[in-house]
Amino acid sequence: MSAAKTYSAKDVESKWYQHWMEKNYFHSEPDDREPYTIVIPPPNVTGVLHMGHMLNNTIQDILIRKARLDGRNACWVPGTDHASIATEAKVVRKLRADGIKKSDLTREEFLEHAFAWKEEYGGIILQQLQQLGASCDWERTRFTMEPELYQAVIKVFVNLYRKGKLYRGLRMTNWDPAAQTVLSNEEVIHTDENKNLYSVRYKVVGTDDEYIVIATSRPETIPADTALAVHPEDERYTQYHGRKVLVPLINREIPIILDDYVDREFGTGALKVTPAHDMNDNELGEKHGLEVIDLLNADGTLNENAHFFVGMDREAARVEFVKKLKETGDLLETKGYRTSVGRSERTNAVVEPRLTLQWFLKMDDLAATALGAVESGEVKFHPDNMVNMYRSWLKPENVRDWCVSRQLWWGQRIPAWYYNDEVFVAETAEEALTAAQQKFPLENLTLADLQQDEDVLDTWFSSWLWPMSVFDGWKDTKELEYYYPTNDLVTGWDIMFFWVARMIMAGYEFSDELLGKAFTDKHGQMPFKNVYFTGMVRDEKRRKMSKSLGNSPDALELLKNYGADGVRFGMLSSAAAGNDIVFDAPIDPKTKQALNESELCNQGKKFCNKIFNANRLIQSFTLADQAPDATALLAASWLEAKLNHTIAEVDRMIGEYRISEAMMTLYKFIWGDFCSWYLEAIKPAEGEPLSKKTYETTIAAFERMMTLLHPFMPFITEEVWHELRDRAAGDDCIVSTWPTAETYDQEIVNAFTQLQDTVSHIRDVRNQRNINKREALQLFVQRSAASEALLGATAGAREFLLKSGVLATVDLTDTAPDNALPFLIGNDKAYLVLNEEIDTAAENTKINEEIKRLEGQLKGVEKKLGNERFVANAPEAVVALEKKKMADFSAKIASLKAMLG
RNA sequence: GGUCGAUUAGCUCAGUUGGUUUAGAGCGUUGCAUUGACAUUGCAGAGGUCACUGGUUCGAGCCCAGUAUCGACCA
Structure with missing residues (x-):
């Protein structure tokens, strides 16, 4: 048992992340398993981690870890985007601070500075993602300006030009006079x-x-x-x-x-x-x-x-x-x-x-295809109402040709060479020269005669290829054949048109050419099958969190304060798919800046502590080779049923991309059912040992809970996983097996729920009457078929009530005992004997109020059943239900009337 | 101005082809408790004419129409 009373995230997180890296669990190579692939929305290479990144990368990590636990070949490709305008602006600013003007540099000199900057500051954000626990395949880290991806962009430009989809024209364009x-x-x-x-x-x-x-x-x-x-x-x-x-x-x-x-x-x-x-x-x-x-x-x-x-x-x-x-x-x-x-x-x-001469990509066909892909359901949106926004972007009257040229240096230079008002588009200058020589055979042209286009391509012209280019699709399709189409894309809806729509266009435009018709007939042309749109992260006043407003907490400080698991929990708990999330970091009224605090993240941190301490409790028991007691057996079969129910629910919710609900379901199960009810039920009396069998059952259930929770909170679960048992090398939670939901006994759940209600009622009585919770009381229950079944036939039920309700006796009876407080268990009368005077008149008033309420409901049901059109039109099951309601109400009313003293 | 979406507890949100008694959850809040897993705790309680008006239906938080308020995107 751990000496520390509280869970400390800091050491645990770095220890396990390092362990996972050493074991190479994040790395994927094509094999005969089914692949599960996500490509990261590449953050700007010079960016720092902000709330939006934490949200969408947490979701991606959950999906990828779940797939890994499902035994699929999970591959999450990370990388960064060269972010043409933003990065060039940063570099220009930095050079200016150093006293260097961009206009004094040659293109080559400027690019040297830019790459130096990228080497120094680039990719910091990827290290920050590691702190969040992101299980990306870091060996596959790509960058949109690296040589292979640069080459893919050039090939695509030439390809589209030859297809007649790219043209150059003088058009009214939006001109940024600052960036020029x-x-x-x-x-x-x-x-x-x-x-x-x-x-x-x-x-x-x-x-x-x-x-x-x-x-x-x-x-x-x-x-x-x-x-x-x-x-x-x-x-x-x-x-x-x-x-x-x-x-x-x-x-x-x-x-x-x-x-x-x-x-x-x-x-x-x-x-x-x-x-x-x-x-x-x-x-x-x-x-x-x-x-x-x-x-x-x-x-x-x-x-x-x-x-x-x-x-x-x-x-x-x-x-x-x-x-x-x-x-x-x-x-x-x-x-x-x-x-x-x-x-x-x-x-x-x-x-x-401003009227300028620019390169444009014809969008009519591409847009129509991209719209069709989503409308046909080949690419699914979650939540699906996002299709509306997508449609309004892509309907023909709103589509304009895409201006792909930018007057910058940081980017892929347009592969077009000019001579005498003629343009030659080719992958290399040499090829362009050959073409020019054919056109002008008499002029003895050399490379020096050709003038390459000064402009670079829009950043999105490289990121639209991302799902294909990260697998080197334009060089060698071996990997692409295994990983394409990717499974899920997780991104904010604000770049639906910038990025999502264009990747879909590229997927349909190039997959046939790269992979062959036979391949795409079988697997599809889409770049991904599902798109999960996250909302924007907003502050408590619902403003978008932004650096300029200062209303965003510092992501790294949050990680430090609450641990990665705590922050993941906090981000997710307010994040229904597609809904903007209101993050609860308070704003300092004096400085108007966001504080690095969050109650939601704190809730996650507390949850870690709860799990940590649940294990400490279990490990603190002394064990004995003895048969489990009746309470433990009942509690164990109930927990098993509840666990299976929970697994089924979590499976369903993840399948529907209701990630936040899946996590809350686990939270409630682990904290409420497991810790508050189950552990209290099996807890042996002071100084007594626990049955080894019960211990084993408990560990086995706890273990499955850790696997279930692992995608959401990877660190605490890995830590506790190793505390639960001595593990062989490689027996890690991250690569454990996702449990299967078995069928379970609903009867035991119903019975146990009734017992819990009874215990809660007894506790309520103690609270209201200030009766010490250690004072054992006597409980009598009206003898009936139902009570016989609950207390007689359900093994351990009586023992559970005695223990959890702190009772002296639990007996069936035919007569009302003296000085007892009556209440209902199901439809039956029950009596709690108190060692104090009971105000019968006051109790009668309460009972009469309850009778009145129930009679009102009974009346409603009777009216419904008396309506011929209801009985004739409503489904049989609904009518049967109403009949059961009527019977229940009547029985309860009868029991209550009999209680009146 | 156009289009789309939203309005459910103090806050953030669920509510699955309209039918499960009194519409749920988490947080917050109120009261009580406390020496052994955890005060980063436990137990219990309070809190909602589901924005409004009308309609369809045997039956509406859910469907339809209108009104109000808010938001987003586009222009």
Whole structure:
């Protein structure tokens, strides 16, 4: 028996994690067992562990450990994502701190710095996952920028280009002026912000004092206006159809165009059209064949097209333009309004719509396939209502071609080479050269004549291949054939479109080519069969936990305070699938920062301690070679039944991805049934020994509980597993066998439940009357078929009542004893004899109240049964049940009436 | 503005084709207990017109319609 009274997570956790690693339990190689595969959502290589990671990695670890206990070949592939924009921004910032400007470096020099940074800080998060207990196959750790995965991306780009799915085009794109790169729609965060709306007048050409007034929030773009638009049916402007206006300040003539896109209600109903600087204006411009004037530089400063304030940032220039318009009298009104502003997810810069030359991937076919895969159920979502969100993302009217190029250096460089306005896409420069030489046979081209595209690919263009590329699918399909399709993907719903949908697209696009039709006909093309969506982790005010708000506790501090098992328990206990989870870390009212505390995690920590002490109790008994007593036998068969019921429940819940409920079921079983009832029932009297047989039974049950709980709380279970018995090398909980739910005797559960109710009632009486819990009382039970069966025919029932109820006698009787407190056991009268005066009148009042309540219910049942349509329409079982209710109520009422003194 | 989702105990949530007596759990809360597994404890109690209004049905927390409030995503 352990000397310590409390469980200490710290030493135990590092000891067992190291043991598991030494035994290589996490490693998987293809063999003849059935595989069970999860690929991790790769965290950013420079990231640190936060609450969201802890949540989804705990769930993944539970699934993978469960599969391992089921005897499957469990393989959890870890790795990190190069996170193009985020990492490049970090590296640029760090270089700036060191006095180095990115623009002073060559691409190669910059990449050297970036890789050095990655070596230094990269992968810290993977070590942090180990502290959480994640049983990833660390030998398989991958990185999206490592050579093999880089090569896969290049191959895929060439493949898609040759299929005609990639094209280059000048498009309106979201431009991040801080990072100076284009962003995908999904990387732009729209929030409502306060802005000003300016009313500016445009003079109608050929008049002296007729103006059309427009409303704009961006006066600095006025010099780029190429039209003024009104609604064709707006009578205010009918007289100006076909006329022209002058752009204020620069007096350039622009046409008045008519389009029903214009909202007559908004502002003055007239709109300035700036095709270079607004998505909608751009569409209008294309429709009406307008000129495009771009007055912004890549960094968001004004160029010479602006005429004024050239070189000034657009935000500052706006203020200057407002002043100038005021001076000329063209600005009529300024008012505040709230509107949606798009900011870069990574740099928080206000995103500028900008016309740029980019690479796009055609999405129509891919999106349709990906939608079909989920709608047909080949890929299942948990919870399934997530399909709605998925559908709304992928329906044809919402799908736009994917802009895959990024103006960055940290990423896979686009394998396209240019010469004379021709593009040559190839895996290597040499191949591109060969193609160019064929196209221009007379020009004697060399590598020096070709110019490679300066851009890299969007990060998601490598992560969409993750389930296939981590198994080196583009190099050698041996492993892919074993592990593909993977089983479960666990991720937050916020990257459903970024990542989940695109992996599905890639799976259906490439699995046939890589694995062959025969393979996919048999196994399917999907990258994974199930997707488990976790919610976002929010604080107590339901705000998303984020670094900038400071409302997230420090994950590592939590692990230190509560142990990995405690934190896993805490994370999970508030985590129904798909629901956002409200994590209970309190916010310090002074600093507004989250404290590294959590009652839920503490509950998990206490649970560890409870288990630890349950074992200490068992180990403290002296053992004797004697037959178990009747109470222990009854308790053991009840526990066995309950355990089997619990196994079945846990199996079902895990199967339905109700992970948190499965864990709570085990919590209640171990704490309530095992510790509070079973151990108390078998506990020998002071100084007495325990039967060896009972000890064995108890250990065997405890052992199965540890296996059941292992996926959820791996460390405490491994520790106790080894305390329960002397183990041979390799006999570890992590590789034990998941117990099978056997059929069990429901009768014994029913009988025991009735005994528990009786004990609870007796305890309640003691509580209310302040009767010492050690004072043995006498119990009499009305003789009846039911009570004979319960107390006579159920072996150990009487002994259990004597022990747990602290009774002197338990007897069947035909008459009510004197000075006894009556109550019901089932439908039978029972009497607890007290050594104190009983207020009969008060007891009668209570009994009468109970009779009244039951009569009310009886009436309801009688009414139901008296309704012919109920009897005729309701299923037979329901009617039978109502009849049984009626019989029970009547019997109880009769018993209660007989109790009235 | 569009779409979707939610509303059940003080808090966080279950509630499985509508039918199991009085709608469940965990936490919190209240009272009592305490020398030997564990105060990181035990026992017991209180706490809910299932947001509201109407409808369908023999029967509604669950289905339908509307209202209110909240949230998310999209624009």
